[in-house]
Amino acid sequence: MQYRRFGRTNLQMPVFSCGGMRYQQSWNDIDPKTVEEAGQRNLEATILRALELGINHIETARGYGSSEMQLGYILPRLPRDKMIVQTKVSPFASTREFRETFEQSMRYLKLEHVDLLSLHGINNAELLEWSLRPGGCLDEARQLQRDGRCRFIGFSTHATTDIILKAIESDAFDYVNLHWYFVNDYNWPAVEAATKRDMGVFIISPTDKGGLLQSPPPKLVELCRPLSPIAFNDLYCLARPQVHTLSVGAARPSDFDEHVHALKHYDKAAEVVAPIEVRLRAEIERVHGADWAAAWSAGLPNYVDVPGEVNVQEIVRLWHFAQALDLVEWGRMRYNLMGNAGHWFPGVNAAKFDQAQIFAACGKSPFAERIPAILAEAHTLLHGEQQKRLSQSD
Known part of the structure; x- marks a missing residue:
């Protein structure tokens, strides 16, 4: 395993983390007596495999x-001294509720402390305010830190980049969990801002959220050769020293294999991914045209600045990659979460919108005149059965 200094925490972080959102039995709290033996054995085998690989x-x-x-x-x-354990607790309006939720986490984990405590899902301005206001959740987390219950404090986020930047620029956190990978470049300014402040940078779900790369379309497989899409995306991220660790949401021990296999190219990551990236971007340009490929994301408004909160920025991103790289199943999965996942996937899809209002909201985009037609095309291509977040699946 390879390791990187996790910002000012000075922890030596493995470049892959063992994410805990896919190997559990239920997305609800359940009676411990109902935990199935086979499922528990799988979870424990997954943890032991991670540690065997150096993913601590x-x-x-x-x-x-x-x-x-x-x-x-x-x-x-x-x-215990060989593991870095992290849990995450959502911000609440009440610090008492935040503290009680943390205490429940610790009772479940049966640990005296966690190394990393995250404020989970600072996804909009209200949750940021609950976190940062005097006497808010961050102050409560700092008291937990003083009490020896956690070593370092960060936050995780699915927010728009402006909210992420405000959280980072508060200088209140030691690290950040955020989305950034080949098919989502929006948050690179946030990665750079975190690096400037010597914060740890943890990339959330680059395989699943990064294109359903565990089941990639044939076109993407061909474009990424001789690497797999998973290996390409891992190395694309790790070629940047600003990135410290990538989450592997393992459901079984074998889910680490392809990621670890990519590390044979670790020392030459930038060199190995460069020709693949050239091919991918050339294909994007062939499908969409050079002008669009060069500036498609420029000036797209955040959903809160669009009438009806149509998530123009996200819809255009999904359409862009679905059309160019055949990432249609991924696009459908993400598109149909809009409006069904609360602040974790905010805004609404393009089922209904006013063309004139969209045009006005997209005035800073060089393609403002095209955006209404793209939204309509995206809806036709991607709309289907409403999706739920994994945490809503039980």
Whole structure:
């Protein structure tokens, strides 16, 4: 395994983290007596495989159903000083609720402390305010830190880049969990801002959210050769020293294999991905045209600045990559979450919109005149059965 300094925490972080949102039995809290033996064995085998590979960062959340409880059956039996354990607790209007939720996490994990505590899902201005205001959740987390219950404090986010930048620029956090990978470049300014402040940078779900790369379309497989799409995306991220670790949401021990296999190219990551990136971008240009390929994301408004909160920025991104790289199934999965996943996937899809209002909202885009037609085309291509977040699946 390769390791990177996790910003000012000075933790030596493995470049892959063991994310805890897919190996648990349920997305709800369940009676410990109902935990199935086979499922628990799989979870424990997954953790042991991670540690065997040198992936000693175990990451979970209070919002991941039975994940913490099931981890609590194995973590206390493992060498505590050789693991980096992280959990995440959502911000609340009440710090009492935040504290009680944290205490529930610790009871489940059966640990005296966690190394990393995240404010989970600072996804909009209200949640940021709950976190940063005097006497808010961050102050409560700092008290937990002083009490020895956590070592470092960060935040995770699915927010628009402007909200992420405000959280980073508060200088209140030691690290950030955010989205950034080949098919989502929006948050690079946030990565750079975090680097400037020597914060740890954790990339959320680059395989699943990065294109459903566990089941890629044939076109993408061909364009990424001789690497797999997973390996390309991993190395694309790790070629940037600003990125410290990528989450692997393993559901079984074998889910680490393709990621670890990519590390044979680790020392030449930039060199290895360069020709593949050239091919991918050439194909995007062939499909969409050079002008669009060069500036398609410029000036697209955040959903809060669009009448009806149509998530123009996200819809255009999904359409862009679905059309160019055949990432249609991924696009459908993401598109049909809009309006069904609360602040985790905000805004609405393009089922209904006023063309004149969209045109006006997109005035800073060089393609403002095209955007209404693209939204309509995206809806035709991607609309289907409403999707739910994994945490809503039970």
